[in-house]
Amino acid sequence: MRHLRRSELPVDTEELAKFLLGKQLVMDRFGIRLSGRIVETEAYLIGDEACHAFRGETPRNGSLFLRRGHAYVYFIYGSYFMMNVSGEAAALGAGVLIRALEPIQGIAAMARRRRVKRVADLTNGPGKLTAAMGIDARFDGVDLCTDKRLWLGTGTRAVRGVGSSVRIGLTRAAERTLRFFESDSPFVSGPRWLNSTPGPSPKSGPER
């Protein structure tokens, strides 16, 4: 596996959200490699009320305004870190939230950082995966295409199918279908009805 090159990343944030499925997020520290296959993402776009960059640049969200491929890591709900990949040209402000991973390497080390029993619960949520991999505010602004500790790696096997739904946990712009996930992955977050793909029927997108 090698680093993803910036030139490989789609220039459009929504395309990036889909592109990142099946790629790997890697943490190399203390001689140990933690890695996971990205199975769920959400796009936060230019002009999107739910995007942290919507109201302009502040000390907190500055990393969203770095050119695509940089980490935007922020702290929320008093306990959790969330990680995004910036998605546009410099100064624009958009990104992709990494919502779930399929643990690949360093599973024992990740389990040690998490107070949870089943491997399936290790990284199936945005706050869970950062805890499992030790991603915190120190990694805010890191260039994921060049960094030696935290980086994006090429995919291993192909993505079988991609499902989509509304984004999770939002109040503003809650109706937009900008969440993407590997349809048959058991490592995706959220309730099952959000994760089901209707299949080859007239409708597209989940019910409700």
Added chain:
DNA sequence: CGGCTGATGATCT
């Protein structure tokens, strides 16, 4: 399984 709730602290108004 789905639904609800308390915890917890930075950020911005």
Added chain:
DNA sequence: GATCATCAGCCGG
């Protein structure tokens, strides 16, 4: 002072 891109545990069916 309200809000928040969450989580784990608990409860009922």
